[in-house]
Amino acid sequence: MMSGEIIIHHAIRSSQPRIAKLLIVIAGVGLAFYGIWYYLKFAIQYTLSSIQNVEHNRPIRQGNNDGGANPTLSTAINIIICFVVFAIATVIIQNWLRRKTAEELDRLMRVAILDIAVAFVYLMCVEEIKILWGRFRPYELNAAQDNFTPWYKMNGPTGHKSFPSGHSCESMFALFFPLYASPKNIKLRKNLLIFGITWGAITAISRVLLGCHFFSDATMGAFIIIFLIFVGTRCAQLNLVKE
Template identity: 35%
Template sequence: MLNQERQASRFSQRLFYVTAIILISVLILAAGFDWQISQFFGNMNDPIATTFQDIGLWTSPLVVMLACNIVAHAGVRASNWPWYVRAIAVVGSTLFAGYELWSGYLKYAMMMVLTSVKDIQAGKPMGMANSDGGSLALPGALSISLFILLYVAVCGVAQYWLARKSDDDLQHLVRVALVAALVVLLADTVINTMKTTWGRFRPYELLAGDPTKYTPWFHINGADGHMSFPSGHTETAALSLLFPLFVDRKNARLQRLVFWLAHGYGIAMAISRVRILAHFTGDVTTSLVIVWSVILLVTTVANLPLVNWVALPQRKSSKSTQAASPAAE
């Protein structure tokens, strides 16, 4: 067992070092070639990048909604809590989950999709829609219907999932919910503060305006209304790395699958943001560095590893032992 823990620890360290080296190398490259990369790689008519931009921000709101459902379910089940604490947990979490769905995702996604459609009809690039100061009147019936459908679907599935958990599992998930919510809050605060402070122009703004206003990612312009650095879309996608925490701790294979899918989704979103000329390479790479660092720090301090890497070699060794036992007999 000790040997398996050492193997898991070495794998985690190698994963960290490889990821850190790649991200730092990309940041160094972006410091000198951000503008050239955008000119070579950018295309505001890319349908895949437009899809990521318009409806790809579901990950962070889903994390918050899962956390809210866990707290609400714990409030219903925890008979040892005072009634008023249980009431606050249930009512507050239910309301906040709805707020996060509407304000954190649905309102933005509908605005972006409708704006993209209008831009295509007007002969403009489909990916030029932007949330910086943007507003669009939404059809009331459509927005309410979508909200109710998504809210009932997410909360219904979450409550069905939680109802099958033991009290010990639920207690663990409450810790996960609090840690995940803290990570989202910290990452969002840091990214939004830097966006306002840095004042970096977006690539498409420079291509359509004055290219001389380009500044490298490490240059702070001050609050000027431009918010390219760091990337908010990439931040939200990178927060999907919290999803493995919600997977059953005994299911190491599913933890590993969710981890790599989340890892890939964050990278895919980062690439799409550069492709659609909404961000420079330095913008998206910095978001990955910040979010993944916050996740690593908070989960380590809280003693909540994203993946139970120890169980993987343990399962393999047990299988090999079972296969060898008939031969030994």
């Protein structure tokens, strides 16, 4: 979402032809809206499934079963919620970007492109790894636990997707937060970095405690994004704290 908003603002303030600006703005709007849609869709789904599980005295994690049917709101309501969130977020973020200098906006554009690149690699690769590894989740193990496999064993498509943890991957995207702050505000960047690490760690640990993943699933999920961000920031000449 942030990447899309930055692209929109950068295009509007650029000296490019109007048709180019229009096309870039449309792409930015689509990207920002998709980001909101992607996260809200799963947030609503997990919230409703958790409530339903509690009401029926089932484990709260049960709604996360791969391939299972999960409750959700109607498409129309989801779209309305997304539009409302998008409108509010756009007003706030565009007002924030308006105060940025041209130099700072160019730096934020590099951050946005890096964010998109890391997200693309994540979406293209992690889901395929999950399918190829075919690892059973802890709560899916049978009584004898003979369907347990170590993290390094590739089982092939089994319909189970415990390794690596997608939630751990996505939570570590919070490590991008320091990059949105001004390089001059080192204290804020440090605080945002601490928040990002804490958020990622809490999410990963919670997935293990819920029985949705093994510790190796959660740590590998976090490592993948940390590695991609480390490599990406070096290539884009960006630093999480000091420039």
